[in-house]
Structure formats: C-alpha cells, structure tokens
Amino acid sequence: MQISRTLKILTVLACFVSMPLSAAPQAPGSLEVNVKNVKIDGKPAKLSRKRFYLIPGGLAENSALLTRIKGAEITSKNCYYKGIQASDQYICWLQAENCESPFCRVVDGHYLEATDKLAVPEFIAAYNKGLPLYKGNTTIARQWLLTNMPDALVNGYYRQQQKVLGTVLAGLRPLQSSMTDTAGIRTTFLDIALPGTAGKSKYLVSNVLPIEIGDKSYVWTCEKDVETGKKAVLDISKAGKNCEVTVRDLKVCATTPCGEK
Amino acid sequence: MRYRLQFVLLIAAAVVVATGSSFRKAAAEGSLGRIFSHNTRAHKTGKYSNCSSCHSLPTRNWTTPRRDKLPAFPDVRTFPSHTSCFGCHTKDIYSAGGAFCGTCHVVPTMRARAVLAFPIRSHPSQFTTLFPHSTHQDLIAEKRNDSDFMAAHFIPAAFVVSDEKPKVPTFYNCSICHQNLVQIPKNVPRKLTLFKPLSEPAADTFTRPVTAEFFKDSPDGHESCFNCHYQFKNLPEEKKGCNACHELSPPYLEKKVIQRYSLKFDHQRPGHVEKDCTACHLRITQNKDVRAMKDADVPILSCKACHATQEDDEWKHILTTEIEKRETSIANKQPAFQCTYCHTSAIGRYEIPPSHR
Numbered sequence: 001m002q003i004s005r006t007l008k009i010l011t012v013l014a015c016f017v018s019m020p021l022s023a024a025p026q027a028p029g030s031l032e033v034n035v036k037n038v039k040i041d042g043k044p045a046k047l048s049r050k051r052f053y054l055i056p057g058g059l060a061e062n063s064a065l066l067t068r069i070k071g072a073e074i075t076s077k078n079c080y081y082k083g084i085q086a087s088d089q090y091i092c093w094l095q096a097e098n099c100e101s102p103f104c105r106v107v108d109g110h111y112l113e114a115t116d117k118l119a120v121p122e123f124i125a126a127y128n129k130g131l132p133l134y135k136g137n138t139t140i141a142r143q144w145l146l147t148n149m150p151d152a153l154v155n156g157y158y159r160q161q162q163k164v165l166g167t168v169l170a171g172l173r174p175l176q177s178s179m180t181d182t183a184g185i186r187t188t189f190l191d192i193a194l195p196g197t198a199g200k201s202k203y204l205v206s207n208v209l210p211i212e213i214g215d216k217s218y219v220w221t222c223e224k225d226v227e228t229g230k231k232a233v234l235d236i237s238k239a240g241k242n243c244e245v246t247v248r249d250l251k252v253c254a255t256t257p258c259g260e261k
Numbered sequence: 262m263r264y265r266l267q268f269v270l271l272i273a274a275a276v277v278v279a280t281g282s283s284f285r286k287a288a289a290e291g292s293l294g295r296i297f298s299h300n301t302r303a304h305k306t307g308k309y310s311n312c313s314s315c316h317s318l319p320t321r322n323w324t325t326p327r328r329d330k331l332p333a334f335p336d337v338r339t340f341p342s343h344t345s346c347f348g349c350h351t352k353d354i355y356s357a358g359g360a361f362c363g364t365c366h367v368v369p370t371m372r373a374r375a376v377l378a379f380p381i382r383s384h385p386s387q388f389t390t391l392f393p394h395s396t397h398q399d400l401i402a403e404k405r406n407d408s409d410f411m412a413a414h415f416i417p418a419a420f421v422v423s424d425e426k427p428k429v430p431t432f433y434n435c436s437i438c439h440q441n442l443v444q445i446p447k448n449v450p451r452k453l454t455l456f457k458p459l460s461e462p463a464a465d466t467f468t469r470p471v472t473a474e475f476f477k478d479s480p481d482g483h484e485s486c487f488n489c490h491y492q493f494k495n496l497p498e499e500k501k502g503c504n505a506c507h508e509l510s511p512p513y514l515e516k517k518v519i520q521r522y523s524l525k526f527d528h529q530r531p532g533h534v535e536k537d538c539t540a541c542h543l544r545i546t547q548n549k550d551v552r553a554m555k556d557a558d559v560p561i562l563s564c565k566a567c568h569a570t571q572e573d574d575e576w577k578h579i580l581t582t583e584i585e586k587r588e589t590s591i592a593n594k595q596p597a598f599q600c601t602y603c604h605t606s607a608i609g610r611y612e613i614p615p616s617h618r
Contacts, residue, residue, distance in 0.1 A: 030562065051399065051546070097430055103400040103489070106431040133335075135324060140334055144487065147494040154495055158400060179398055179546035182537040190543060190560055231562070 026199065027229035031189045033205055035180050037237035038220075040213050048184035050207055053174035054192070058202040058223035059244060065204075068168045069219050070246050074210050076217075079253035080160055084152045089120045092258035101157055107145055117259070122153055165209050175203075192226050199228045205236075212250065219246040295364040299387045300509050303349065312503040315341035318492060328378060329482065335491065336483050339379045340365040385512035392506065392551040398539075401433045435538040438485050439477040441529065446476050448519040450607035451556070456614065459597035463606045467525065474529040476519055522556070523603040532567070540566075561616045564603070576602070584613055 031054065035047040055062060075083070077100060081091050097105055110116045111123050126148040130141035133148075146154055180187040194201045203226050210217030222243035224234040239245050299305060308314045319335035327333055346364075347354070353361040354371060363369025365376050448471075480486065486506065493501040527533060539546055541563035548554055569580040583600045590598040600609035 049398075097432070101400060103433060105433060108430070137334075139332070144489075144491055146489045147487075147491040151495070176547055177395070178543075179539065181540050183540075185540075187546075188543050188562065190562070 026194050026197065028191045028193050029201075029226040029228050030192060030231045031203065031205070031224060031226050032186055032231060032233045033178075033180075033188070034186050034233060034235040034237070036185045037235065039237065040216075040218070045213055045218075046184040047180050047211065048182050049179050050211055051177050051179045051209070052187055052205055052207050053169075054176040054178075054189045055172065055174050055204040055206065056195070056201070057204060059204065059221065059242070061202075062172075062204050062221075065168070065170075065172060065206075066221060066244060066246075068170060069206070069208065069221060070248075072164055072168050072210070074164065074217055074248065074250065075160060076212055076250040076253065077157060078255050079251055080157050081153075082253040082255065084156060086153060087121045088256040088258075089118065090122045090153070091255050093118075093120050093123075095255075095258050102146055102149070102154055107142070109142070112142065122149060125149075161209055168208055194226065194228050200225050202226075205234055210246075210248065215250050215252055217248050217250050220244075221246065295361070295369070296384050296512075297364050298512075300511075305509065315345040316503070317341075331482075331484055334484065334487065336487070337379075340376055385514050387509060387512050388507040389510040389552055390506055391508055394545050394548040394551065396549075398546040401435075401437070437488075438480050439538075442473040442476045442478050445471065445473045446519050447517060448476065448521060448524060450524060450605055451520045451522050453608065453611050456612040458610050459591075459612060460599060460610045462610060463599055465605045466601065469525070469527060469530070471524065472527075475524075475527045477528060522608055524605050525603050561614075568602075580617065584618060587613060 033052055035050070038045045038047055055065070059066065077094070078091065081094065093107075093111060094100070094102075094104075099105060107120075107123050111118055111120045112127050113119055114124060123145055126145045127141050129148040130144055131138070134140040134144070175192065176189050178187045178189055189205075192203070202223055204221060204223050206221040207219055210219050220236045220239070220243060222234055222236055222239065224232055224242065226232045236243060297304075303309065316337055318337055320338045322338050323335045324333050325338070327338075350361060358369075359371035359373070360369045362371060362373045366373030367375040367377055489495050490505070493505060496505045533541075542558045543560055543563055544555065544558045548558070565580060567577065570577045572578065575582070579602045583598070583602060586598040587600065590596065597610065599606055600613070603609075
C-alpha cells in the first residue's frame with residue numbers, strides 16, 4: 001500500500017520534471033530616444049528634462065491616442081498662473097528661468113525684500129506666515145517658504161498637467177516613462193520585455209503632454225521597432241513617416257513685461 | 262503510523278511557536294531594552310491608526326541642540342507624552358518595578374525622568390521609506406546652470422536662500438538630497454551571485470586614491486523633506502500624513518554601508534562631475550518607489566557611452582580593451598586577467614557579464 005503511494009508521488013514528480021519548459025524569456029531590448037537635433041523654425045529646441053512615454057504598438061494601433069493628443073485641451077503656463085490671479089512679479093519670477101513651479105529654484109533673499117523692485121508678494125506673504133510658526137527663525141521661514149504658500153501656486157500647474165495626461169492616456173498604461181537629460185540630448189528606455197517570440201516589436205514613443213515652445217505646443221509621437229537584446233535608436237528630429245508631430249497654437253494670456261531676463 | 266506523524270508535527274509546531282515567542286520576548290526585553298512595536302493590533306488600529314494620536318510635529322523640544330549637529334528645525338525630537346501610553350498601560354507601569362517605563366526612559370523605574378535619545382538608533386527600524394523619484398524629477402528644475410551643478414552641491418541645510426543677489430540662480434536638483442560625503446563611508450563591493458570568480462583575489466591598486474567625494478549621501482532624517490513637506494504640505498490629498506513617506510515593515514537593522522560594483526568610480530572626477538546625474542542613473546526618472554531601485558541604478562550602457570568608443574584615448578575604449586585582455590589571457594591559458602579600471606579584485610576577477618560586451 002505504502003509502496004504504491006510512493007510510486008504515485010514519484011510518477012507525479014516525474015511528470016513535472018519531464019514537462020516541456022515554456023520558452024526561455026527573450027533578452028530585453030532597449031530604446032534610446034535622441035532629441036538633440038530637434039529644431040523649431042530652424043532654431044535648436046532644447047528638449048531638456050521632458051518626459052517621454054513608451055507605449056506598445058505603432059501609430060496605427062494607437063490611433064485613438066493620437067486623436068486624443070490632437071484634441072487635448074491645453075492651458076499654457078502663463079494662462080494657468082494668470083487664471084489663479086498670481087501676481088505679475090510671481091509670473092516674472094517663473095519666467096526668468098523658464099520655471100514651471102517654485103520647486104524649480106531657490107528663492108533669493110531680494111525677492112523677499114518688500115522694497116526690492118523684484119519682490120514677489122506671494123513669497124513675502126509665505127515668509128511672514130512662517131516666522132511665528134518657527135519661533136521667529138528667519139532662516140527656516142525662508143528655507144521652508146513652499147510650505148506656507150497656497151497649494152494652487154505651488155502644485156496647481158503640475159496637477160493640471162497630470163489631469164491632462166490622465167485625460168489623454170484615458171486608461172492606457174504606458175510600459176515606461178523616462179525623462180530626457182538636462183543637456184537635452186537623449187533618454188533611454190531599458191529592459192523592454194518583448195512580447196511573444198517574435199524577437200522584434202513595434203513601440204510608440206510620445207511626450208503626450210504638450211511641450212510649450214514660444215506660443216505653440218508640440219507633441220512628438222513616433223513609432224520604432226525594438227529588437228531583443230539590442231539597442232534601437234530613435235531620432236525624433238528625423239520625423240518621417242514613423243513620426244507625427246502635433247503642433248498647436250497656444251492661447252495667449254498677456255502678462256506684464258518682465259524687467260529682468 | 263499516522264498518529265505518530267501527527268504527534269511529531271504537533272511537537273514541531275509547538276517548538277516553532279515557543280521559539281518565536283521567546284525570540285520576540287528577547288527582542289522586546291533583552292539586550293536592546295524594551296522595544297515599542299508599532300505593528301501590534303492595538304497600536305495600529307482605531308484612533309492609533311493616526312500617527313498624530315501619539316506623535317506631535319513638532320515636539321516642544323525642537324529648539325534644543327540636535328544630536329546630528331544640524332541647526333535646529335521643527336521636528337519630531339522625542340517620544341509621545343505619557344497620555345499616549347497611560348490610557349492602556351496603567352497596569353504595566355505598576356508591575357515589575359516599572360520595567361515598562363524603560364521603553365522610553367533611561368532608567369526603567371516609575372521614578373524615571375530622563376528619556377532616551379530619540380529615535381533610539383540601536384533599535385531596529387519598523388518603517389521603510391517611500392519616495393517617488395519620478396514625481397520629484399518632474400517637479401525640480403527644468404533648466405539648470407551647468408557651472409552651478411558642477412561646483413555647488415548644496416550645503417547640508419539643503420534649500421539655501423542667499424541674502425546677496427547671486428550671479429547665477431541655484432536650481433533644485435538631485436543635490437538637494439544627495440551631496441558629496443565629507444568622510445569616507447563604510448563601503449564594500451557588491452556580492453556577485455550569478456557569476457563565478459575566475460581567479461584568486463589580488464591586491465588592489467588605485468590610480469586615484471578613494472576619497473569621500475567618490476560617494477554621495479542620502480537623506481537620513483526629515484531635514485531635506487521638510488523644506489517642502491513640513492506638516493504634510495505639498496502632498497496628494499490621500500497622503501497628508503506620516504504614511505506619505507513611512508510604511509510599516511518587519512523590523513530591520515539599517516546598514517550604513519555603501520555597496521558598489523565599481524569602488525573606483527569617482528563622482529567628482531572630470532568627465533563625470535559635469536554630467537547630469539540622469540545621464541548615468543538612467544532609471545532614476547522612471548523610479549516610482551525608492552525601494553524598487555535596481556542596484557545602483559546605473560546600467561553599464563551609461564559607462565559604454567564614453568568608455569567603449571572607437572576613440573584613441575585609452576580610457577575611451579578601456580571597457581573593450583579590458584575585455585580583450587581577459588579573453589586573450591584565457592585563450593593563452595594564463596591566469597584570467599582581472600578588470601581593474603573600474604573594479605577592485607573583488608569584482609574584477611569574476612566572469613564578464615554579457616551586458617558588458
């Protein structure tokens with residue numbers, strides 16, 4: 001009795017061992033997206049720190065996404081800040097270094113001096129709000145300015161961008177997203193696991209969120225084959241049949257001319 | 262026969278349970294002192310699911326000098342007050358000579374006054390840190406000045422506001438949290454598990470002596486986070502609490518040891534220092550959870566861009582040169598050449614991974 005049970009167990013184990021293994025996973029591929037040579041109206045467009053998304057399938061398979069990209073409602077940075085009644089000085093502070101939010105750079109002391117022509121009322125208000133909270137510690141009140149500013153001024157623009165992103169993607173889940181480097185040369189998608197056993201598969205690369213350059217916005221949507229174990233290179237400056245560039249005019253929201261830079 | 266087996270299993274289970282409970286007891290009252298656990302039902306449910314039911318931010322002692330020598334800033338600097346404990350633990354205070362008091366106090370008696378230094382560094386951590394690099398990368402500077410990046414890694418106070426009008430703006434970037442170290446940290450080579458060593462360890466030679474600046478720091482407290490997130494500001498609605506960054510985990514002892522494949526890599530070396538961090542840390546802008554980071558996050562692809570080229574300078578093709586030397590040594594049945602440009606012998610004597618070729 002016991003011997004037959006042992007035999008049964010051994011038989012089951014043997015079946016497992018002799019079962020054909022599923023095909024070994026293919027070596028992942030990678031895709032370098034080169035943005036260095038992109039030009040707008042003949043001038044180099046530095047696509048620095050821009051997020052690109054990797055989506056399975058080519059342009060044809062993702063036509064619905066392209067339609068949404070073309071139809072997305074876009075509010076420019078200036079219009080957003082104008083819309084929430086940010087002061088002209090605040091908008092100028094952002095514009096001076098092409099910042100999208102105050103997370104961009106350190107607020108220098110003179111922007112907090114009420115008598116300075118560059119003084120930003122929002123920063124001064126946040127500083128004054130912080131002082132009593134930090135027992136009069138001026139250093140902390142200045143360093144932690146962002147914790148005492150209204151949410152719309154600090155995070156609002158980012159949240160709005162994320163909302164646009166969610167609407168355009170409409171539930172589509174990109175495989176990866178990656179940002180271009182500060183020099184505006186490239187970004188790389190690594191470890192792309194190709195489906196099936198084809199050894200090659202088509203992918204879409206798009207910034208999805210329009211990039212503001214001048215008074216226009218740009219979305220690059222390009223397809224590229226990725227091969228197992230190899231690095232593919234996509235140069236979006238060489239936009240041909242494999243690329244769609246969506247260019248749209250941005251609504252202009254006039255802001256007061258900024259004195260510096 | 263069957264009963265005997267059941268009996269053996271029962272005994273084994275009893276042993277496991279007994280060992281586990283005695284281990285917990287030893288951990289709770291042993292050489293480490295009494296350890297408060299955040300991970301009990303009573304401590305994490307009901308009103309206690311809200312951290313602020315016990316912890317206050319800031320604590321009243323925040324202005325006192327800090328153990329880490331940083332300038333004082335509003336922070337959680339001591340244990341919760343007695344009212345947090347007494348509601349449920351009044352009985353415990355009056356038993357065992359007040360041993361319970363030793364959870365927070367220097368002397369475990371009812372007359373105890375002084376409290377232990379907070380947090381107790383010798384105790385295991387009970388929380389892991391959540392940090393989405395991807396979101397932070399989206400928000401920090403779109404543009405930055407090259408000279409600033411090269412020369413001005415932020416000082417420990419992190420966000421610095423200068424009184425003088427600076428010539429160049431200071432952009433927020435990776436150096437908000439990751440600065441050059443000032444002392445050489447404990448460092449060890451990473452363990453290679455998938456590859457075999459091809460020769461015995463050899464004495465290491467260094468063309469550049471390893472200095473503190475080879476390494477970067479990581480945040481170890483609230484100081485850099487609070488610049489933007491003090492009292493849970495600038496966080497998504499559902500994350501406005503300690504849970505934005507802290508998640509309960511099985512207790513673990515933090516290791517302050519930097520592990521590297523390439524101990525000879527110098528962040529400050531010309532050729533490296535002027536590069537954008539994301540030029541090599543390719544996965545960092547994709548990383549939504551710091552706990553999911555893969556190794557040092559620098560794929561060999563980053564190194565190849567400069568060190569496996571067709572150019573004449575030796576260091577520009579050093580990767581391919583060392584691979585050739587390895588292959589030649591093996592073909593000539595000599596001891597396997599050890600890769601030394603980036604690696605110490607602890608790594609350089611192992612098989613060459615396919616990714617390097």
